[in-house]
Amino acid sequence: MLEGIMLGLETAFSLQNLFLVVFGCLIGTLIGMLPGLGPMSIIAIMIPVAINIGDPSAALILLAGVYYGAIFGGSTSSILINAPGVAGTVATAFDGYPMARQGKAGKALTIAAISSFCGGTVGAILLLFFAPALSSVALLFHSAVYFALMVVGLSAIAAFAGSGKVAKALMMTIAGLMLATVGESALFNAPRFTMGLSDLQSGFSFVTLAMALFALPEALFLVLNPNKSNTSANNQAIKDLRITKEEAKKIAPVIARQSIQGFLIGVMPGAGATIASFLGYAVERNIAKGAEQEEFGKGSIKGLAAPEAANNAACTGSFVPLLTLGIPGSGTTAILLGALVALNVNPGPRLMIDNPSIFWAVIISMYIGNVVLLILNLPMIPYIAKLLTIPRNYLIPFILFFTMIGAYIGQNNATELLILIGLGIGATLLRFADYPLPPLLIGFILGGMMENNFARAVNLTDGAAFMYERPMTLGLLLVGVLLIVIPIFRKYRLKTNSINVADGD
Amino acid sequence: MTLDKCIAVLFLTVSIVYGYASYTYPLLPFELNMVFLPNTMPLALSVLGILISSIIILSKKQVPAESLTDGDIDFSRLRDYNWGQALGLLIAMTLYAVLLRPLGFIPSTVAFLVGCGWILGERRLHIMLASSLIGAGTIWYLVQEVLGIFLKPLPWFMG
Numbered sequence: 001m002l003e004g005i006m007l008g009l010e011t012a013f014s015l016q017n018l019f020l021v022v023f024g025c026l027i028g029t030l031i032g033m034l035p036g037l038g039p040m041s042i043i044a045i046m047i048p049v050a051i052n053i054g055d056p057s058a059a060l061i062l063l064a065g066v067y068y069g070a071i072f073g074g075s076t077s078s079i080l081i082n083a084p085g086v087a088g089t090v091a092t093a094f095d096g097y098p099m100a101r102q103g104k105a106g107k108a109l110t111i112a113a114i115s116s117f118c119g120g121t122v123g124a125i126l127l128l129f130f131a132p133a134l135s136s137v138a139l140l141f142h143s144a145v146y147f148a149l150m151v152v153g154l155s156a157i158a159a160f161a162g163s164g165k166v167a168k169a170l171m172m173t174i175a176g177l178m179l180a181t182v183g184e185s186a187l188f189n190a191p192r193f194t195m196g197l198s199d200l201q202s203g204f205s206f207v208t209l210a211m212a213l214f215a216l217p218e219a220l221f222l223v224l225n226p227n228k229s230n231t232s233a234n235n236q237a238i239k240d241l242r243i244t245k246e247e248a249k250k251i252a253p254v255i256a257r258q259s260i261q262g263f264l265i266g267v268m269p270g271a272g273a274t275i276a277s278f279l280g281y282a283v284e285r286n287i288a289k290g291a292e293q294e295e296f297g298k299g300s301i302k303g304l305a306a307p308e309a310a311n312n313a314a315c316t317g318s319f320v321p322l323l324t325l326g327i328p329g330s331g332t333t334a335i336l337l338g339a340l341v342a343l344n345v346n347p348g349p350r351l352m353i354d355n356p357s358i359f360w361a362v363i364i365s366m367y368i369g370n371v372v373l374l375i376l377n378l379p380m381i382p383y384i385a386k387l388l389t390i391p392r393n394y395l396i397p398f399i400l401f402f403t404m405i406g407a408y409i410g411q412n413n414a415t416e417l418l419i420l421i422g423l424g425i426g427a428t429l430l431r432f433a434d435y436p437l438p439p440l441l442i443g444f445i446l447g448g449m450m451e452n453n454f455a456r457a458v459n460l461t462d463g464a465a466f467m468y469e470r471p472m473t474l475g476l477l478l479v480g481v482l483l484i485v486i487p488i489f490r491k492y493r494l495k496t497n498s499i500n501v502a503d504g505d
Numbered sequence: 506m507t508l509d510k511c512i513a514v515l516f517l518t519v520s521i522v523y524g525y526a527s528y529t530y531p532l533l534p535f536e537l538n539m540v541f542l543p544n545t546m547p548l549a550l551s552v553l554g555i556l557i558s559s560i561i562i563l564s565k566k567q568v569p570a571e572s573l574t575d576g577d578i579d580f581s582r583l584r585d586y587n588w589g590q591a592l593g594l595l596i597a598m599t600l601y602a603v604l605l606r607p608l609g610f611i612p613s614t615v616a617f618l619v620g621c622g623w624i625l626g627e628r629r630l631h632i633m634l635a636s637s638l639i640g641a642g643t644i645w646y647l648v649q650e651v652l653g654i655f656l657k658p659l660p661w662f663m664g
Contacts, residue, residue, distance in 0.1 A: 171513070178547070224590075394627070397617070401640070404598060405644060408605070420602075421598050435512065455545075458540050
């Protein structure tokens, strides 16, 4: 492990990679602050840049920096104007915005920066110890287990989609898997479901799909909803950045608890920063006593520190299944997985053995990224917040332009833009109908790999016997089934209980 | 019928068509003896798609009110939404997609950005034009000169 850390230090501390971390954090923070552009959209925009760097370690270091920066940038707009650009920072706005209204915007931003830093650092330390332990089971993994793991990942994503949305999330996952079957695959050399269109010969482009599912609907919603685009930042004083000793004492245990909890939630495929931040907020609110509990929602520093520490730790945690198992823990890491595959790197148990420099460099660059974020953001907070005041008439055209050019430069094909617009309209309709979109993208990314592993396993055992021959495969498949069945069963029980109570009344 | 059920009906239709296309997929002679065929997974997916969409269509449960207002959509205020502007932007995007190659990157991008600003109500053309030129020029320089991805900057008649 020490050898690996040294290798990571050597790679991450090269001048180019240090520059990329700083650049990534800066870009992520700046764009992440703009309402409507979350880490998924920003990473999707940055993918062509990352792919053109060529070196997978450098590309992943850049994208990880962007990821951290975007999460922090999202917190800034949540706190200042109550406009969370990212789902993971919605909980930050619960107490951050009331603090800003009380004239404590500077303090709120500082608490957010420090909590994010601690959450990210604790997460990176845990990743350092947990990731190698997980990847030590590398040799146990066969195509059958991989297939079962992907089933677990997809079921977990559906199960975590929220109450009443399991069926919708499953439908989206199947839609993603169907889209993945379009075009030629590595397994069969004939194109499938192209409807005779030569542009679909190589299937749908991942970048186009990511842009169409996330960036374009966000931009359209900014136009459609007049309230959402109201970006008049309040000009409360944001100069008082200091935290008192008592305040530090109050938030320290909160940050410690939520960093660990957030990391563990982030590790679970499908959970991610959003659930970690909400759960972190809920847990701290329940633990707090008396007056402190009353303060939650009205500007509590604990209520701000908890989701911030949790979401950054979860971001780091979501790298564990990505780097060691090849399963993305969230929509953002799904995009990162796509970028890695485009760079000819196959994340999974063998990554640490085949490409140790990539594995360790990413972990080390997480420490550096956290430090850089803190150094960059604390002094720049008053200035970067001014970006939020860019009028909507200028902001939206540029968001649309970046969305389209991101899809165009990847393929250099104008048809790709028409596909982007068509899919974007579809995605906007799906959002109106309350269908979760991340499962669609995760299904699309995992689809090809899932089919290949399934085919390999079926060919090896000459049938579907692989599903029950190995206990690990069987166990994982059962977990996958339980992840879908349990929430449905729980909901059914709740429903019958409420009917009984109503009858009793 | 609510929008989410309409989408489920649409998905059911897509699943049936997809299933039919998978079933009639022309297999090569040697593929007939294989255990796993190119249409094995598509067939399984179409069955799952039909099942799930049918569950959504047939479920009586109404979507909880809070999940409708969850996020950014306020269904009670749909009439206040700027539908005209959104449609205008989609048309501008389609025109940009069609004209990007013949007009060249810089003129088409400037026209797109100014046009979108105009649709959104911006009437100070000089500011919009200046910011579009700076934006388009910077991105063109970054993409072509720094990253080395070819982006034809000028219209067809100028080389």
